Amino acid sequence: MKALRLLRWSGSVLSPRTRPCLVHLLQQPLSNRRFLSAAASPLQQAIQYQDQEHDAEEDLWGSSQAHKGDDPVIPEDMPQSLQQEARLRALPSPPLSAAKSSAKLAALHARLSFSPRLPIETLARCLVDATADSNPDFNNTSLAILGRDLYSFYTSEAILCRYPRLPTAVVFAAMAAYIGPKTLTQITKEWGVELVAEPGGEVDPGYLQCRREDSMLIRKHSPDSDTDPTSAVEEGQPPIAGANRPNAEQKSWRRGVSSMTVYDDEFGDLVKGSARGGRSKAATTTVEDACARFVQAVMGAVYLHRGKNAAKLFFKEHILSRHLNVGKMFEFKQPTRDLSRLCAREGFESPVARILSETGRATRHPVFVVGVFAGREKLGEGAGSSLNEARIRAAVGALKGWYLYSPLEVRVPSDVEGANARPWKPVLVDIGEIIV
Template sequence: MAGLLRSPLVLARSSICASAVRACQPALTRTFLINVKPTKKSKLEQGETINSTIASTPELKDKDSKYRIEQPSPAVVAFSHRMGLNQLKDQTLVMRIITHASHERVGVQTNERLDYLGSKILKMFVVEYLHTKYPKMPTDMQQEVVEAYTRPDTLSLMAKEFGVEDVARWVRSKPEMGHQLTLKTVKASIVRAMVGALYIDQGPIKARDFIHAHFLSRKLDLAPFLKVEEPKRYMSSLMKRLDREHPVARLESETGRNSKAPVFIVGVYSGTEKMGEGFGYSLKMAEFRANKDALTKYYLEEHKDFSLPSDAEVEGTVYRPTKVGDTQVIV
């Protein structure tokens, strides 16, 4: 028992030594990895980054520095592929096509120039097609048909089919401008800008093919565009100029002459050739329609196999010139 007891002095020394040993132990060090999110760059820094990128990229260095390059949205990309605009060599034209002149933003190009160019190209190829396919069509009638194909109402309906409403960029006119810009006008400008972009980027044949596929492929009733007030007199002058026999109206069939709703069918003949046919509740109306039908068949005679003047631009195609059609009779 005596050996197990220690004096207070010994115990104090042992306590001091133990404290010194604990104080001399090496401290444990821990390393923490902190992910710091980059702060948003200011507009000035962003502009400097874009400028440095353009300066280091040969493809972008040639671009006009005052216009900024915009990235198309998924809707614009889908629209571009659907309309074949993804084949454009200059893909910056896609954003320019859908941007109306009313979209006032600094550094953004609009479709104003492409719209003007496209309107002229559109009318040129429509006139070429009508002039070649219907060589006898009167000039005033041709002007109205061209207007029917290219007027804003027609282009607006086509733009709706193309899906232009989903990608168009425009701003309504300000009240102090005195007029209100409509979506129909914007959609028509975008369609014309598409034609202008194809012409300037892909050449005239690509623009012509686009017009034939989306414009001239639509069926249009041309008969109402031939406006003649006196078709009988007009028909007589036409046969005289063509050195043909004078037109004669003949009653071919009738029903209910003495009833409240009679019907007469009249044919117009030049010699033995039947030129036209018409019906009506009176002989006078049936004769009027028969002469109108004869004039319509003459002036809207189609050439089935013909070459367009623009075919001369197609490599490997032999262009066969067509004769200039007949002119309208002056009564």
């Protein structure tokens, strides 16, 4: 497999503020410039501005108030400190130069054990949500999209190669447990990142910049609700072909596993909005979504600046190192029937339940131990206060023993990437879960 040259295609992801044309920027009039305090070494004391082309930006981003170039007119006789403060308050997000003097950013950079190859300015950009600054050159939208795809790829291959027989519903639950919004929010708290009360150019760039929505205005979508998030189309925008589920107006149909795999996200949930992964145009967001995009953006920044080996190591240290008990995610409705169907599919003898031991049959608290056998092979056993309970627990144990099979040497497809990669050894691909 050929290795991609990141510098050839990451220009649209990395911020252009890291390589501004200083001469061109300084020649622009004050009303057409956006303050930018990321100075190069020869002009550290000079005030720099970033060019804003009003017509091109209006065609690209629409009528967003944050990018119309309506900077306030600052009198020239105002003191220099007050001018700089006024420009800072006019910005939707902190300037780039503030990252160098932020103690919170330096502490976070050191806490995550990042090398100098990952600039602290990029880490500051990861903390700017699209609801705080809608300009994609200054927010973490592009980095979050890349990081989300990397998280999904590494997590799915780790789960499927470790447990190749897991049902699809359990795979979705394991994906949500590893990289779901709740988990990423907890990781944000563990990293010591705090949310700002209100974003702006004058706040410390070490805070997570986002505009939080009122919890009383959040509408929770349910299967019985009148509106479907997948059929929502932004006002004034034509529907995107293939973005919505066919026959979405049918509310009484059950959402099956195939629909969850093809049309829904990596967790099997309904996709919010009509364009998955597109630029967010929402004015506010929830805390979980903002924290999730921040952690995903950090992953994308590590991949771009340090390569895929460092990104995979970062994933193992912060995501895969968490203990997850997959056995508690199963929920069988009729385990005895499922076990009988499994034995018939695999060519085993019909399962038979037998009492292995018992105690206190005539007392108030009896205990029965029942085993499930297929011929002379014991598939599982379980204990309960009644024979039926012990038989069901034995069937559940047998099914978990089948689904939780794991090979001795777990290898994932991403292990073959790199100069020192070993030859690929195929892994087990199961025929699928039990269909009743």
